Amino acid sequence: MDDELRHHIECEVDEHVRAGMSPEEARRVAVAEFGGIEQVKEDARDAWGTRPVEEFIADVGYGARVLRRNPGFTAATVLTFALGSGAAAAIFSVVYGVLLRPLPYVDPDRLVVLWERNASRAAERNVVSVANFQAWRERSQAFDGMAALVPRPVTLTDAGGPERVAGTEVSPGYFRLLGVTPALGRDFDPDDENRADSRVVILSDGLWRRRFGADPAVVGRTLSVGGTPHSVLGVMPSGFEPPQFGWLGAQELWFPFQATPENRAWGRFLLVVARRRSSVSLERARAEMTILADRLAREVKADEGWTVTVVPLAAQITGDVRTALLVLQGAVGLLLIIAVINVGTLSLSQTLRRAPELATRRSLGATDGRLFRQLFAQSGLVGMLGAAIGGLVAWPTTRLIVSLAPAGVPRLDAVRVDTPVLLATLSMALLATLLFGTVAARGRPGADAALVMRSTGGRTTALAGGGALVVAEIAVALAIGVMAALAARTFVSLRAVDLGFHADGVMAARVALGAELGDSPARASFEALLERVRVLPEVQAAGLINTRPFGGLGVATDVTDPRPARPGPAPSLVADVRVADAAFFRVLRIPTERGTVFGPHEPTSGTPRVVISQSLHDAFWRGEDPVGRPLRLELYGGITADVIGVVPDLRLMDVRTPPRPTAYLADARFPDRERDLVVRFRGSAESIVPSLRTVLSTLEPGATLYRITMLPGLVAASLARDRLTALLLSGFAGLAVLLSAAGVFGVISTETARRRKEIGIRLAVGAAPSRVVRMLLGRALSRAAAGVAGGMAIALLFAHLMKSLLFGVAPHDPASFLTIAIVVVAVVVIATLVPAVQAIRSSPLDVLREG
């Protein structure tokens, strides 16, 4: 362009020279005629289009200067935004890691879990019988493959001492089904399923490192499992995460599962995983399985009333954590909305405070678009700064959430603040802020130049848009508050639940007697063990049970009243079965309601004796004395036991699950080599655990003591999810109320500041200060009312979404709604009163003189 313009001048000079001027004179005239080269250039650039870029850079610089000169405003908005987006990024990381991240298998979407289902017994997801697994596998068309799994905890007895290891029997096609292959050695082959007594194992990477020192030549070596040598077939890769669901926990060792005549008679105990054919939809697979199950139910007597449930593996694994996480994500989304609104309100009040300046700029020729772009750049800067700090906040917050989370949450160890998660959250947040900054800056800031510059602020009293923002903030804060209140009340109700036993001061440890041949019978071993344990100085009482309370799924079976009082079919139900000794009831301080519990010298043969729970009593013999009646249990090939006593219902599964009818059999009559030892003791766990270990190792060198926990710890752990939900929601609610209070305060103090003159006049002509305050409060309260109404609607929606998380409190719990509404309104009143009182305190004269 420069060249072009200079060429123009030169042409002009030539012309003048031809007309007779001297070259110097000609040049002087030409340049003078031309005018300012720079001015021409600038005008030309305007027509050209580089100007927006230059202006953008200037706007950003200007925005930065404004922010630097208002550190209070900047800090408030940036911090608000940082907290909101940081919390959102942290929760989203957890949600992504646990719920959204694809499972680490080939085509994980096609993997499903198959359950048997019996609606009449409230068994929605029941384990599967061997016969049905085989029938499904042979007769279904919808699947590429199907594999059965069953936990098989074992004791490794090589050099290095006995160690209890979580083993699992799996169908030989299991790993191929998941699409994973061993890193070393080979997978099971189909023959391993049929080969009688095939003693082969596949190791996890962890077990291989621990037991074999990561020996690369491990394949073919033997591993002594319960005294029986097994040959190592392969080692799984280090990244392999076996799916955990049902009663499958961590797994370190795999055996081939073999269907045998015996285990076909065991009833239902298998977990079944299948891979859908790519051409078959989930619905079609479900339909096919339902038809197949109906046919089986007609063919096989034992399957009467049973059908099948098909659950996608991912949904099965995340299970009930899903709702909690989605609720948390919803809450954090609401929090983010407040943060965005706050950035909006703060920049809105900022814009209004700067009205005189903006009006001056407009008078000097700034266009609407230019002022708008400046405000846009400013809110963009705030958003970016906030998002950057939010990203920094996200890391420790995520770690905190992971550390607070209950131990059972699947895939939690893999949760981290991933770059994509962070980018998604932050860019979403940033976009929202820009949008909001734009909305806040609408309405032609400083447009009424004359009005603003004369400072006669009497006309526009309400902050345009401010009212709507206040209402929205109140509504969202209320919704989060109600969610938090519901979660907190749930936690309190759960804490108050009567478990039916006293857990405090009790520890539990699982004892597995050595499996070596020649060991003494289980009954004698446990008797000797208990004798030694009971004389330890710290121990008050010690007993045995097959599955400790809060120790996971135990045995359950059909029980029948074989001698019903009324004619007709014998009443039958599914009851939990626990095998315990007399001391178990003493240790947990469970009273006897009727009859007796077991004695110290239970008979080891003859008719079994059974203690029943209150609800089992009520189901069969309500109002009658059950003692002496027979009870049929489909267990140990079917037994009929004499009822000897009734105990209260216990919550054996967890705090939430209502007690199921339970039958207790005597350990002396039905001994086993593996039992939970429950011990009531004084003093610390640190001192008693070594004593127990010493006793056990002197008595039974091959035995192992594991899963050592304090019962109160188990109870607390079963509430960990509820505690985390309540804690996080309360945190969010506190943050939400704080942030919205800041937002409301910002809007109202700006409004009040703008009305100071009016207020001054009112006071000067004799209005009572209380009347002025009432006037200001009136508007705040009508906004609060609108916000509370909207908030109630949002809260109801969310409360129903979190229904399955609630316990002992209804989703529309009036107390929670009312309390939070009062808190929110109180906060609004305080946020209004502070600037209002400030306004009436200032002397009317000063205010008037300011104008």
Next chain:
Amino acid sequence: MSKDKVSTVLTPKADLLQGTLDLLILKALAAGPRHGWAVSKRIRQMSSEVLTVNQGSLYPALYRLEDRGWITSAEGVSPEGRRIRLYRLTPTGRRQLSTEIEAWRAFSGAVDRVVATE
């Protein structure tokens, strides 16, 4: 019109003449491609030294017309070795020129009739 020389300087500030400037530039280029100075010279000549296009208006107008696609420019080199631009009319520009001429005739005819009315 008297023989006294009345010179009018066209500037972008004179709103009435803004569209006129576009018309003049398009017309000046109708005879063939020219560089900036030649465009202003041609306008001066065509109007018998009555209309002078200020440089401050000429170049922004050229860029604007180029932006609208009515004219295109090509790089060239002046005898002094300066890089200059040669502007030429595009087919769209030619159509625009006839539209503007018609509009101008309608406008000036109307003004004439107003002026002629006693």
